[in-house]
Amino acid sequence: MPQRLGTQRMVERVRSLRARLVTTMALLFLAGTVVMYVAVRAYGQRAADLSYDRLLSGSALSIAETLSVDGSEVRVDIPYAALDMLSAAPEDRVFYRVYGPSQHTVTGYDDLPGHEVRQAGEIEPSDVPEPRFFDAQYRGEQVRFVLLGRQLAQPGLRGWVWVQVGQTRRAREELASQLVLGALLPIALMTLLSLALAWFGVGRALRPLKAISEDLARRDPYDLHVLQTPVPREVGPMVDAMNGFIRRLDANITGLRAFIGDAAHQIRTPLAALRAQAQLALDESDPGEMRAGLMSVERHASRLTRLVNQLLSEAMVMHRTDNRHFEEFDLVDVVKRAVRDVVPVSDDVQVGFISGVAKAPMRGDAVLLGEAIKNIVDNAIKHGMSEPPRLDEEVDIELHPSNGGYRLTVSDRGSGITVDDRTRIFQRFERGHARSPGAGLGLAIVSRVVASHGGNIELIDRQGGGLTVCLTLGGMT
Amino acid sequence: MRWRWQVSALLLWLLPALAAVGEIYPARSVPAEGTLTLYSTLDTAVFEPLLVDFQQLHPGIGVRYENLDARPQYERFVGEADAGIQSADLLISTSMDLQVKLVNDGYTLPHGSVSADALPSWARWRNEAFGFTFEPAVMVFNRAAMGDRTIPQSRAELIDQIRRDPEFWRSRIGTYDISKSSVGYLLASQDVRLSNEFGALVEALGDVDLQVEENTSTLLERIESGDLVAGYNLLGSYARARPDSNRNFLLVYPRDHTVVLSRTVVIARNAPNPALAHKFLDYLLSVRGQRVMAARCGLPPIRKELDGVYERLGVNESQIGVLRPISLGPGLLVYLDQQKRRQMLDAWRAILGPTQ
Numbered sequence: 001m002p003q004r005l006g007t008q009r010m011v012e013r014v015r016s017l018r019a020r021l022v023t024t025m026a027l028l029f030l031a032g033t034v035v036m037y038v039a040v041r042a043y044g045q046r047a048a049d050l051s052y053d054r055l056l057s058g059s060a061l062s063i064a065e066t067l068s069v070d071g072s073e074v075r076v077d078i079p080y081a082a083l084d085m086l087s088a089a090p091e092d093r094v095f096y097r098v099y100g101p102s103q104h105t106v107t108g109y110d111d112l113p114g115h116e117v118r119q120a121g122e123i124e125p126s127d128v129p130e131p132r133f134f135d136a137q138y139r140g141e142q143v144r145f146v147l148l149g150r151q152l153a154q155p156g157l158r159g160w161v162w163v164q165v166g167q168t169r170r171a172r173e174e175l176a177s178q179l180v181l182g183a184l185l186p187i188a189l190m191t192l193l194s195l196a197l198a199w200f201g202v203g204r205a206l207r208p209l210k211a212i213s214e215d216l217a218r219r220d221p222y223d224l225h226v227l228q229t230p231v232p233r234e235v236g237p238m239v240d241a242m243n244g245f246i247r248r249l250d251a252n253i254t255g256l257r258a259f260i261g262d263a264a265h266q267i268r269t270p271l272a273a274l275r276a277q278a279q280l281a282l283d284e285s286d287p288g289e290m291r292a293g294l295m296s297v298e299r300h301a302s303r304l305t306r307l308v309n310q311l312l313s314e315a316m317v318m319h320r321t322d323n324r325h326f327e328e329f330d331l332v333d334v335v336k337r338a339v340r341d342v343v344p345v346s347d348d349v350q351v352g353f354i355s356g357v358a359k360a361p362m363r364g365d366a367v368l369l370g371e372a373i374k375n376i377v378d379n380a381i382k383h384g385m386s387e388p389p390r391l392d393e394e395v396d397i398e399l400h401p402s403n404g405g406y407r408l409t410v411s412d413r414g415s416g417i418t419v420d421d422r423t424r425i426f427q428r429f430e431r432g433h434a435r436s437p438g439a440g441l442g443l444a445i446v447s448r449v450v451a452s453h454g455g456n457i458e459l460i461d462r463q464g465g466g467l468t469v470c471l472t473l474g475g476m477t
Numbered sequence: 478m479r480w481r482w483q484v485s486a487l488l489l490w491l492l493p494a495l496a497a498v499g500e501i502y503p504a505r506s507v508p509a510e511g512t513l514t515l516y517s518t519l520d521t522a523v524f525e526p527l528l529v530d531f532q533q534l535h536p537g538i539g540v541r542y543e544n545l546d547a548r549p550q551y552e553r554f555v556g557e558a559d560a561g562i563q564s565a566d567l568l569i570s571t572s573m574d575l576q577v578k579l580v581n582d583g584y585t586l587p588h589g590s591v592s593a594d595a596l597p598s599w600a601r602w603r604n605e606a607f608g609f610t611f612e613p614a615v616m617v618f619n620r621a622a623m624g625d626r627t628i629p630q631s632r633a634e635l636i637d638q639i640r641r642d643p644e645f646w647r648s649r650i651g652t653y654d655i656s657k658s659s660v661g662y663l664l665a666s667q668d669v670r671l672s673n674e675f676g677a678l679v680e681a682l683g684d685v686d687l688q689v690e691e692n693t694s695t696l697l698e699r700i701e702s703g704d705l706v707a708g709y710n711l712l713g714s715y716a717r718a719r720p721d722s723n724r725n726f727l728l729v730y731p732r733d734h735t736v737v738l739s740r741t742v743v744i745a746r747n748a749p750n751p752a753l754a755h756k757f758l759d760y761l762l763s764v765r766g767q768r769v770m771a772a773r774c775g776l777p778p779i780r781k782e783l784d785g786v787y788e789r790l791g792v793n794e795s796q797i798g799v800l801r802p803i804s805l806g807p808g809l810l811v812y813l814d815q816q817k818r819r820q821m822l823d824a825w826r827a828i829l830g831p832t833q
Binding site: 075076077078079080081082083084086087090091092093094095106107108139140141 | 603
């Protein structure tokens with residue numbers, strides 16, 4: 001046996017399952033976090049604006065409450081709280097402006113950035129406009145403004161007065177950042193936790209595989225028990241496949257061992273007999289006796305040859321039934337060739353083949369079936385001779401379609417096989433008669449081949465004496 | 478060679494400062510790091526110990542100190558800044574409201590230091606305005622002139638005394654002229670905001686011919702001389718700083734509430750020497766600076782590390798009511814509003830009008 005160099009080399013390693021899983025998850029989480037950041041950022045800005053806008057409009061409202069008209073002048077008395085309440089955003093600068101009809105500044109910063117407002121005429125007298133918010137650059141900082149309109153209608157003055165209050169955005173940005181941080185921090189922590197879980201989880205999940213590999217590594221070379229380690233459902237099919245493989249290997253090796261044992265046992269006796277015959281022949285001085293001895297040697301040798309052939313044939317059959325090489329072939333053709341191989345040209349035995357079909361396509365192993373048919377026909381020729389010989393000694397082979405398959409019968413005119421022997425005869429090294437020349441393997445081979453094709457074999461008595469071997473085979477299935 | 482360098486340095490100061498040179502404290506060592514310019518409402522003599530001690534720490538820094546009144550100082554600085562002139566590095570003012578306005582309108586630089594962080598939150602705004610003193614507004618009485626009369630301990634008690642004996646108080650009680658004094662205006666605006674009795678008090682004061690002065694020292698001199706019996710809403714630090722204060726003056730921290738003012742310092746956005754300004758501000762707020770200020774300038778420090786509030790003020794807890802520090806922040810802008818100011822001054826004049 002050549003040395004198996006390959007066994008020590010590891011299978012090529014692709015990237016680790018764990019790294020692959022964790023990388024994929026990390027990328028997924030990263031993408032998710034980016035999306036979350038954008039969403040949360042927008043949300044945070046909106047939430048911060050919403051809460052501080054209330055403060056801003058509250059301030060503007062409290063200023064607007066104090067608006068009054070004195071003669072033709074707009075008066076406003078800014079409450080302390082109006083600006084002080086804005087120090088809820090402690091770091092933010094505050095700007096305000098009150099301006100009346102025709103943009104005239106009543107009080108406050110007269111250079112505040114304006115905002116397009118509807119002209120006084122366009123507003124219905126009953127209309128109380130909602131405060132309007134907008135951002136603008138002022139004195140080097142981004143400022144959030146609110147603009148609130150009030151309609152004044154006094155004898156000296158009619159029209160709209162606007163209160164504009166602005167506040168820099170520091171507190172808003174800070175609140176928005178806090179909201180973003182508050183939302184993203186748990187997500188980031190969860191991400192890290194999940195990655196860690198995946199990292200260790202893979203290790204845990206693969207632990208049964210480790211146990212299996214340790215089990216296999218510990219075994220001695222002849223230990224072919226199936227794997228018993230309990231494994232998760234996901235790994236089940238792999239372990240089942242491995243167990244199937246181990247079982248086949250076991251069966252093969254057992255078969256091989258049995259075969260070698262049988263072969264050794266079967267060959268030893270005829271070989272010893274052959275040697276004894278040869279020695280006897282050598283010891284004879286009489287040429288006549290010597291010739292008789294040599295004939296005996298020749299007989300034993302041919303028997304041994306037949307035995308060895310059958311043994312090899314059986315080995316071949318065993319091998320091929322284990323590795324099902326099924327293909328399409330024509331059964332008629334196979335039968336014809338088998339008959340041609342087996343029937344000696346010079347012999348006076350008559351072998352007839354009648355086929356009910358011109359072609360019998362079927363699926364199977366043509367070589368095996370050919371071997372089986374050869375064995376049956378051979379048996380029929382060898383055992384089918386009646387004592388004394390009759391004129392109508394013939395072997396008839398018939399092939400007929402049956403139930404989508406075929407029925408192949410081989411009939412002889414021999415002494416037949418008793419009903420008691422009909423099951424025993426299919427076992428290895430069992431012969432119909434103790435003195436018959438076969439090795440007792442023929443029908444065992446046939447039985448094996450037919451079984452591997454899902455067929456059936458039957459022995460029945462032939463009308464008018466003899467035995468009929470009847471094979472039922474599937475067709476294209 | 479040294480004298481020539483100093484002369485040229487002197488010339489350099491003089492060029493931009495021809496209008497008002499102020500007091501100059503030249504650098505004491507070479508190489509000089511530059512000259513720091515201070516605009517301040519504090520008398521030069523009061524502030525000098527701080528400058529001297531600062532120069533001991535940083536001999537390379539020269540200081541130009543310009544003493545101005547609060548509003549002119551504000552207006553001058555804003556005018557210079559708007560014209561693009563680099564003038565002052567630091568501005569110190571009793572007018573917390575005007576300082577807040579400087580910050581709000583973007584004329585100042587932020588400053589960060591450990592000392593700045595140690596300030597109470599009300600004495601800080603945006604890390605740009607910092608209060609560095611702790612000065613309650615008090616009622617000052619002339620002990621001798623009061624005789625054995627009970628000393629009023631609150632605004633209500635003062636109103637009560639005036640109402641009971643108007644002739645005693647007539648023309649003998651003084652306060653700041655809020656139309657001229659920025660501190661007076663700030664303190665009055667806080668009274669308007671915080672006190673329910675202020676209206677009644679102003680009315681009572683108007684009835685007995687309230688005397689008004691623009692600055693504290695004139696008021697204190699008149700009280701000391703016995704011309705006035707009492708002063709309302711004065712910065713106690715000035716009274717305590719006077720040499721014979723213990724004998725003559727009696728300081729009362731109104732029981733109902735005592736407004737506390739904190740002199741406020743800012744760094745100019747267009748400071749010629751911002752690095753020096755940060756150094757001086759850090760020194761002013763440091764424990765060392767505060768200690769020097771307390772000991773030699775007679776200004777109560779703001780840093781809690783030095784002493785408790787009452788020790789800092791030199792009073793007993795039982796003598797004092799609720800302290801209400803004026804908080805630096807946008808609320809102070811309200812009384813600077815053109816209309817608001819006009820209305821308040823109008824009301825003030827209306828009450829005091831007949832006697833003015």
